[in-house]
Amino acid sequence: MDFTITPTGATLGARVEGLDLSKPLPDKTFQTLVQALGRHGVLKYPKQNLSSQQLRDFAGRFGELEINVANAYQEPGLPEVMILSNMKQDDKPLGLADAGQDWHTDMSYSNMIAFTNVLYGITIPRRDGKSLGNTEFCNMHAAYEGLPAEWKERLEGKTATHDFNKFWEMMRRERGSARPPLTPEQRAAKPPVSHPLFMTHPITGKRVLYANPGYAIRINEMSEADSDAALAFLFEHQTQPQYRFANQWEEHDLLMWDNMGTIHNAVADYLPHEHRFIKRCQVAATRFFHADGTPRETAPATA
Ligand code: OGA
Ligand code: MN
Numbered sequence: 334m335d336f337t338i339t340p341t342g343a344t345l346g347a348r349v350e351g352l353d354l355s356k357p358l359p360d361k362t363f364q365t366l367v368q369a370l371g372r373h374g375v376l377k378y379p380k381q382n383l384s385s386q387q388l389r390d391f392a393g394r395f396g397e398l399e400i401n402v403a404n405a406y407q408e409p410g411l412p413e414v415m416i417l418s419n420m421k422q423d424d425k426p427l428g429l430a431d432a433g434q435d436w437h438t439d440m441s442y443s444n445m446i447a448f449t450n451v452l453y454g455i456t457i458p459r460r461d462g463k464s465l466g467n468t469e470f471c472n473m474h475a476a477y478e479g480l481p482a483e484w485k486e487r488l489e490g491k492t493a494t495h496d497f498n499k500f501w502e503m504m505r506r507e508r509g510s511a512r513p514p515l516t517p518e519q520r521a522a523k524p525p526v527s528h529p530l531f532m533t534h535p536i537t538g539k540r541v542l543y544a545n546p547g548y549a550i551r552i553n554e555m556s557e558a559d560s561d562a563a564l565a566f567l568f569e570h571q572t573q574p575q576y577r578f579a580n581q582w583e584e585h586d587l588l589m590w591d592n593m594g595t596i597h598n599a600v601a602d603y604l605p606h607e608h609r610f611i612k613r614c615q616v617a618a619t620r621f622f623h624a625d626g627t628p629r630e631t632a633p634a635t636a
């Protein structure tokens with residue numbers, strides 16, 4: 334199949350053209366896409382035309398799909414496809430309106446972390462001809478590389494606790510989100526988990542900084558005060574302008590990103606009447622890790 338992968342020239346991102354994602358892809362093409370995703374962090378496939386089923390089938394190639402049991406905004410009959418939208422019908426929201434509106438990594442609060450998110454943009458808000466609601470990313474390969482040597486040394490071998498409730502409460506406290514507090518049952522279903530702060534990326538084989546302001550609450554091997562100071566430093570460090578890339582959406586873009594090598598932020602710069610409607614699948618990192626989080630010996634993608 335004839336297709337091209339064109340890097341954006343920024344710290345992250347490439348554009349993939351010449352593939353019709355509604356059709357099953359040859360294995361070789363798929364392997365090339367996995368490598369490109371590791372290397373560029375964010376891949377955009379413009380001008381796609383996908384049914385929800387086709388979106389699910391494409392995303393499902395990359396690993397096990399997450400089904401968000403607590404979320405009402407699922408495609409009927411296809412619980413792996415979630416709706417992100419600020420649109421309403423008869424006063425009822427059509428989707429989750431405030432997903433990801435601060436820096437975070439998906440599912441770092443889970444034992445099985447996320448590999449990739451696959452978003453299909455159907456309605457994109459615009460003002461004065463310019464699209465709104467960018468998805469911004471930071472490059473965690475570069476953020477690791479850019480750490481001062483003494484920090485690399487100090488944090489080597491350390492682990493961090495990630496808690497789903499951190500982002501949830503921040504949205505309620507700082508963003509006026511209408512989300513109710515998590516119930517004790519919901520909290521019990523998502524207990525905090527630990528992951529290494531520095532991870533060997535299963536596709537690139539290079540180290541990445543695996544921490545994010547949305548969910549990381551504690552460096553386990555440090556006192557609380559030292560951990561707070563170190564996390565504040567890391568959050569500041571990892572979101573510096575030189576690590577950033579902003580994706581500007583067009584309708585019919587399929588956008589996917591690597592959640593191990595990037596962090597992201599949904600920019601909330603559009604108003605309620607400026608409509609956004611996106612379908613999403615979340616892919617767990619099952620092709621790289623066992624259920625308990627230990628790396629698989631040979632990652633299929635690099636074999
Ligand atoms: C997500 C997310 C970003 C966006 O789906 O995990 O953070 O721009 N979305 O909608
Ligand atoms: Mn997200």
